[in-house]
Amino acid sequence: MKLTEMLTIIVWLLLGSTGLLVVNHRLKRAIVLLAFQSLMLASIAFLAAILSGNKHIYLAVALTLLIKVLLVSFVLGKVLRSAKTVVEGGIMGRGLSLSICVGLVLVSYSVAQPAPFTNVITSAHSLSVSIGMVLIGLFLMVARKKALMQVVGLLTIENGLFLLALSTTYGLPLLVEVGIFLDVGFSIIVLGFFAFQMNRVFETMDTTTLRNLKG
Numbered sequence: 001m002k003l004t005e006m007l008t009i010i011v012w013l014l015l016g017s018t019g020l021l022v023v024n025h026r027l028k029r030a031i032v033l034l035a036f037q038s039l040m041l042a043s044i045a046f047l048a049a050i051l052s053g054n055k056h057i058y059l060a061v062a063l064t065l066l067i068k069v070l071l072v073s074f075v076l077g078k079v080l081r082s083a084k085t086v087v088e089g090g091i092m093g094r095g096l097s098l099s100i101c102v103g104l105v106l107v108s109y110s111v112a113q114p115a116p117f118t119n120v121i122t123s124a125h126s127l128s129v130s131i132g133m134v135l136i137g138l139f140l141m142v143a144r145k146k147a148l149m150q151v152v153g154l155l156t157i158e159n160g161l162f163l164l165a166l167s168t169t170y171g172l173p174l175l176v177e178v179g180i181f182l183d184v185g186f187s188i189i190v191l192g193f194f195a196f197q198m199n200r201v202f203e204t205m206d207t208t209t210l211r212n213l214k215g
Helices: 003-023 027-052 056-082 094-111 126-143 147-169 174-202 207-213
Strands: none
Touching: 003 027, 003 094, 003 126, 003 147, 027 056, 027 147, 056 147, 056 174, 094 126, 126 147, 147 174
């Protein structure tokens, strides 16, 4: 199998896992899908590191596995174990959510036509898929009520931006990448603590309950 074909398969798996997040209503499965999404990103970065010879990308691979796969799964899993509900209802049905998801993907392909980059090793669909991931992540943050799913949406946006940087320039400069990963690590800890405290005080992670705090 050619490298470009392998990268295209991984990119499509990324988009497929992101689409499954839209129709999935089980929080545990959402955490698994997010971890799979990050694992696919690490695979793309690993292939790029081998073929480009840029050693700093190996650090991005290691940080992706450590923070986005292990740390995120651990923190969100710990929050989920303290929750009384493991199902996310959302504000709309699966059919409508899937239709909107397909529409967002079509928008991403309309604004960024599939095209290979001559200076990097990537799939021709990477740019369109990365934009689609960002849009779907924004949709998840708006359409879901549970704080945990909104965190998943936020991390999906970050994964889309990471794919965008990796697909166009072999990633960002080393110090910038390290700073971003540290920021993601601290953010997930803070957001996880927020979701945990919200569940402890209100006995739910439904963010609509915060409206009751209005004076």
